[in-house]
Amino acid sequence: MTSKKRRRLAFAAALLLAGAGAGALVIGALRDNILYFYSPSDVAARHVAPGVAFRIGGLVKNGTVTHGPGADVHFVVTDGRAQVPVKYTGLLPDLFREGQGVVAAGALTQGGVFDASEVLAKHDEKYMPPEVVTALKRAGRWKEGEGGAAP
Amino acid sequence: MTGEIGQLSLCLALALAFVQSFSGLIGARANAASSRAIASGAALGMFVFVALAFFALMYGFVASDFSIADVAQNSTTTKPLIYKITGVWGNHEGSMLLWVFVLSVYSCAVALAQRGGGRMTAAALGVQGLLAAAFLLFILLTSDPFLRIDPQPFEGAGLNPLLQDPGLAFHPPMLYLGYVGLSASFAYAAAALIVGDPEGSWARAARPFLLIAWIALTLGITLGSWWAYYELGWGGFWFWDPVENASLMPWLVATALLHSALATERTGAFRTWSLLLAITAFSMSLIGTFLVRSGVLTSVHSFANDPERGNFILMMLAAAIGGALALFAWRAPSLRSGASFEPASRETALLLNNLFLVAATATVFLGTLYPLGLDALTGEKISVGPPYFALTFAPIFVALLAVLPFGPRLPWRHGNLREALRILAPGLGAAAAAAVIVFFVATPQSLAVAGAFGLAAWLIAASAIDVFRLRRSGALFKAGAFASALAHAGLGVTLIGVAGITAWRSEAVNVLKPGQQMQIADYTLQLDGVERVATPSYFANRATIEVISDGHVLATMFPQVRQYPAEGQATTETAIRTTGFEDLYVALGDERSSGTWVVRAYVNPLAPFIWFGGAIMAFGGGLSLFGRLRKTKAAPAVSTVAAE
Numbered sequence: 180m181t182s183k184k185r186r187r188l189a190f191a192a193a194l195l196l197a198g199a200g201a202g203a204l205v206i207g208a209l210r211d212n213i214l215y216f217y218s219p220s221d222v223a224a225r226h227v228a229p230g231v232a233f234r235i236g237g238l239v240k241n242g243t244v245t246h247g248p249g250a251d252v253h254f255v256v257t258d259g260r261a262q263v264p265v266k267y268t269g270l271l272p273d274l275f276r277e278g279q280g281v282v283a284a285g286a287l288t289q290g291g292v293f294d295a296s297e298v299l300a301k302h303d304e305k306y307m308p309p310e311v312v313t314a315l316k317r318a319g320r321w322k323e324g325e326g327g328a329a330p
Numbered sequence: 331m332t333g334e335i336g337q338l339s340l341c342l343a344l345a346l347a348f349v350q351s352f353s354g355l356i357g358a359r360a361n362a363a364s365s366r367a368i369a370s371g372a373a374l375g376m377f378v379f380v381a382l383a384f385f386a387l388m389y390g391f392v393a394s395d396f397s398i399a400d401v402a403q404n405s406t407t408t409k410p411l412i413y414k415i416t417g418v419w420g421n422h423e424g425s426m427l428l429w430v431f432v433l434s435v436y437s438c439a440v441a442l443a444q445r446g447g448g449r450m451t452a453a454a455l456g457v458q459g460l461l462a463a464a465f466l467l468f469i470l471l472t473s474d475p476f477l478r479i480d481p482q483p484f485e486g487a488g489l490n491p492l493l494q495d496p497g498l499a500f501h502p503p504m505l506y507l508g509y510v511g512l513s514a515s516f517a518y519a520a521a522a523l524i525v526g527d528p529e530g531s532w533a534r535a536a537r538p539f540l541l542i543a544w545i546a547l548t549l550g551i552t553l554g555s556w557w558a559y560y561e562l563g564w565g566g567f568w569f570w571d572p573v574e575n576a577s578l579m580p581w582l583v584a585t586a587l588l589h590s591a592l593a594t595e596r597t598g599a600f601r602t603w604s605l606l607l608a609i610t611a612f613s614m615s616l617i618g619t620f621l622v623r624s625g626v627l628t629s630v631h632s633f634a635n636d637p638e639r640g641n642f643i644l645m646m647l648a649a650a651i652g653g654a655l656a657l658f659a660w661r662a663p664s665l666r667s668g669a670s671f672e673p674a675s676r677e678t679a680l681l682l683n684n685l686f687l688v689a690a691t692a693t694v695f696l697g698t699l700y701p702l703g704l705d706a707l708t709g710e711k712i713s714v715g716p717p718y719f720a721l722t723f724a725p726i727f728v729a730l731l732a733v734l735p736f737g738p739r740l741p742w743r744h745g746n747l748r749e750a751l752r753i754l755a756p757g758l759g760a761a762a763a764a765a766v767i768v769f770f771v772a773t774p775q776s777l778a779v780a781g782a783f784g785l786a787a788w789l790i791a792a793s794a795i796d797v798f799r800l801r802r803s804g805a806l807f808k809a810g811a812f813a814s815a816l817a818h819a820g821l822g823v824t825l826i827g828v829a830g831i832t833a834w835r836s837e838a839v840n841v842l843k844p845g846q847q848m849q850i851a852d853y854t855l856q857l858d859g860v861e862r863v864a865t866p867s868y869f870a871n872r873a874t875i876e877v878i879s880d881g882h883v884l885a886t887m888f889p890q891v892r893q894y895p896a897e898g899q900a901t902t903e904t905a906i907r908t909t910g911f912e913d914l915y916v917a918l919g920d921e922r923s924s925g926t927w928v929v930r931a932y933v934n935p936l937a938p939f940i941w942f943g944g945a946i947m948a949f950g951g952g953l954s955l956f957g958r959l960r961k962t963k964a965a966p967a968v969s970t971v972a973a974e
Contacts, residue, residue: 186670193685201689201726205696208721209714216711234713246922250839269839270563270919270930273891273900284715313711 218314219261236282258318267295333476336386343379347463354456366452370441377438384431397482400475405486408866416499417489423475432510453521488896497557505550509615511543516612519605523661533591545951547581552944563902563917565932575698576618583611586687598669602662609654674747679737686730693722735792761788782829789822817950824943830936851933854878868892873918889918913937
């Protein structure tokens with residue numbers, strides 16, 4: 180084997196090794212760190228276990244937002260068919276409103292309350308998170324061009 | 331009238347782009363000197379007309395000409411002048427026009443840099459012409475910035491208030507200067523494949539453009555991260571948002587190319603690999619443009635969701651990347667390089683650099699596109715968050731940084747690892763010392779954090795050793811080695827900031843009545859009151875918060891929440907008090923019952939180092955560029971890149 184061939188072989192081997200290493204990392208990391216998106220109907224249908232992290236999206240149900248104690252916020256997310264109570268501590272996005280679309284990340288508690296670690300910011304009154312649009316469409320509560328109207 | 335001038339200019343620019351591509355590609359043949367001259371002329375002409383169109387649109391924005399739909403939808407008369415100007419690229423149509431404008435600047439620079447240019451320049455101009463033609467067609471067919479509306483509204487709809495910010499005014503042009511700058515090395519790589527370039531001289535010709543693109547990308551990403559930090563009010567500097575990843579991927583590949591092209595230029599190693607990287611780097615730019623502009627992602631960056639545009643960009647993407655890769659597959663085997671090197675050599679170090687950077691890019695690529703692919707195929711909506719990237723990207727980058735300092739210490743072709751270790755011994759000592767001190771002094775005690783600081787010390791100390799040795803040999807400012815030492819040290823500085831904010835940040839959220847206090851780290855924050863402020867473009871709730879430490883009032887901070895009635899949006903304006911080593915970061919939230927307000931505060935140790943490091947890296951790149959241009963000017967014999 181000439182030194183050139185050996186070098187090329189070593190290069191190919193290194194590339195393969197690095198590729199395999201990165202691949203293993205990626206697969207392992209993807210398996211454990213994917214957040215699924217569920218609508219309130221999905222949560223009911225799939226019996227999502229407490230403690231499993233996921234994202235939930237829908238509309239903030241009218242008349243359900245309550246504050247306190249401290250910086251806690253409670254509200255109910257609905258897609259018109261099912262609903263899930265949500266608890267969040269912290270600053271709400273600037274345009275968090277009753278009747279508006281919202282996406283939150285977190286997990287269910289034993290009591291069936293969604294404990295949100297993050298409520299996704301929404302910066303535009305006209306904007307509706309695309310996942311929420313899909314969820315509402317599936318629940319049959321979405322009218323084209325409706326924007327963020329409450330059901 | 332301005333609208334028509336702009337429209338006409340765009341059409342003329344399109345025609346010239348076609349002329350440039352045809353004459354450039356014909357000029358790639360041996361005896362077609364007149365074709366080459368035409369290609370250069372067309373590049374200059376295209377630049378003039380695209381510039382005319384760009385400034386026509388800018389004039390429309392500045393003069394609030396609401397008969398132009400783009401202006402009416404994205405501007406108002408009440409905005410300050412600076413945001414009327416930056417509003418030009420704060421929307422889909424204008425930002426695509428900026429894209430093409432930057433492309434025409436680079437194309438013009440390539441034409442000027444090599445007056446009378448050779449076959450390779452002609453071919454590169456031809457490729458740039460093709461790119462410009464594709465993007466100009468895209469603008470004219472799907473995203474015309476000069477469309478009229480009738481009747482003309484009295485007032486415009488305004489600019490997304492998140493974009494009304496000095497940090498963001500220059501973020502998009504910087505990023506585009508980087509994204510599109512990679513088209514120059516792409517064009518040169520394609521030209522090398524077309525013409526056949528046995529010496530690898532394309533790498534030398536493309537280097538100044540690659541450096542400019544890299545510096546701009548570095549600054550653009552740094553600015554974007556800084557903006558996200560102070561504007562979004564979440565206290566974070568990087569969210570692994572797909573749009574952020576779209577800018578990180580070209581940077582990673584461009585960094586790999588910057589290093590491999592160095593070897594190609596010096597010794598002829600990695601000749602085909604560098605070509606492939608040049609193609610990949612610009613492909614990443616195009617993919618980034620597709621992700622951000624097509625509407626597949628929804629973020630502050632995606633201005634409009636129009637499937638027609640997405641399909642058009644996707645087709646351009648497929649044509650450009652597929653075409654380039656096909657060209658590569660066809661022509662690269664004829665360019666086989668022969669330069670050999672030993673295991674302990676600069677080339678091996680650069681090889682490792684490339685392996686790690688490409689692997690890191692691959693993990694980001696997968697994490698960004700897997701959710702999109704899954705959604706497209708199965709309709710399942712998932713998201714891949716920071717934990718994924720912490721598990722994949724971080725280990726690869728740690729490995730990269732650990733071996734990095736050996737590179738500059740190993741000579742080309744044949745080196746001595748033991749000698750390199752001897753030189754670097756003080757650096758290893760500094761790294762160990764930093765890790766031990768952090769491990770025992772800092773709380774909470776963490777091996778990972780200690781390791782991160784050790785790694786940062788290793789990078790900075792190795793660069794310091796480089797500088798010291800260069801100074802002793804009297805070659806400090808001559809060598810590109812000083813520039814690379816600076817850039818590597820900048821990486822270490824950024825790492826310090828990332829480690830500090832990740833490990834030691836404190837956070838507190840409270841609901842306060844005026845007069846009440848809250849604690850965060852060593853500070854006491856007292857809410858004095860919240861007042862209503864009105865300006866022509868927004869209303870704000872402005873809090874007055876006193877920062878008290880050891881019984882003294884240190885400072886008064888004014889975080890705000892702004893409502894923009896014209897745009898129907900709200901933004902958080904954080905207040906940040908920095909010592910250079912630590913940020914006190916305060917954001918005002920919503921009003922809760924009876925005059926109480928949510929206040930969120932962070933103490934972010936070492937946060938400023940993140941952006942400071944980015945600036946050092948860019949400065950290192952700038953020095954390298956400066957040295958390169960001076961050298962080419964001093965030695966006009968290598969007139970292939972006598973850049974102006």
